Amino acid sequence: MNKILFLLxxxxxxxxxxxxxxxxxxxxxxxSSVGNDDFEQVxxxxxxxxxxxxxxxxxxxxxxxPGAMLIDVKKDDFMAKARMLLPQNKTIAVYCRxxxxxxxxxxxxxxxxxxxxxxxxxITAWVAAGKPIEK
Numbered sequence: 001m002n003k004i005l006f007l008l009x010x011x012x013x014x015x016x017x018x019x020x021x022x023x024x025x026x027x028x029x030x031x032s033s034v035g036n037d038d039f040e041q042v043x044x045x046x047x048x049x050x051x052x053x054x055x056x057x058x059x060x061x062x063x064x065x066p067g068a069m070l071i072d073v074k075k076d077d078f079m080a081k082a083r084m085l086l087p088q089n090k091t092i093a094v095y096c097r098x099x100x101x102x103x104x105x106x107x108x109x110x111x112x113x114x115x116x117x118x119x120x121x122x123i124t125a126w127v128a129a130g131k132p133i134e135k
Contacts, residue, residue, distance in 0.1 A: 031115075031116040032117045033117075033120045034118070036119070036121075036125060036131055039095070042093050042117050046067070048091060049090055049093050050087060051095075052086065053065065053068040053069065053094075054073035054095070054104075055072065055123075056074070057070060061135065063123070063134065063135050064134065065131070065133060068095075069085065073104055073105040078105070082108075082109060082112070083112065091115045092116045093117050094118050095122050096123070097124055099119065100122075103118060
């Protein structure tokens with residue numbers, strides 16, 4: 001009896017881990033997350049890329065990547081503004097402070113049909129690498 005219970009618990013644990021790993025893989029397949037140098041190359045192509053900062057307006061005012069549009073991902077109207085302001089025919093290069101909010105934004109945008117590239121480490125990593133910002 002103990003062996004059957006052990007096998008059932010083990011099977012359940014394996015199933016949960018497999019589902020969690022599959023969820024992470026799906027996110028990786030839906031959009032790319034790239035480092036500073038690759039992101040800088042991506043955003044240089046302004047004809048095909050729109051740069052999006054998803055932080056608060058206060059964070060944006062403290063310094064942002066030049067040319068970035070602001071839409072706060074934590075606001076209830078994020079997707080409504082995104083649909084109104086972002087071109088569907090361009091790649092959306094998205095960033096936040098550390099990379100967490102931009103992943104949330106990327107997931108929402110991809111689910112709505114946008115092609116998205118995310119900056120790993122956010123503007124914190126960008127600044128640490130000596131990349132330009134403006135206020």
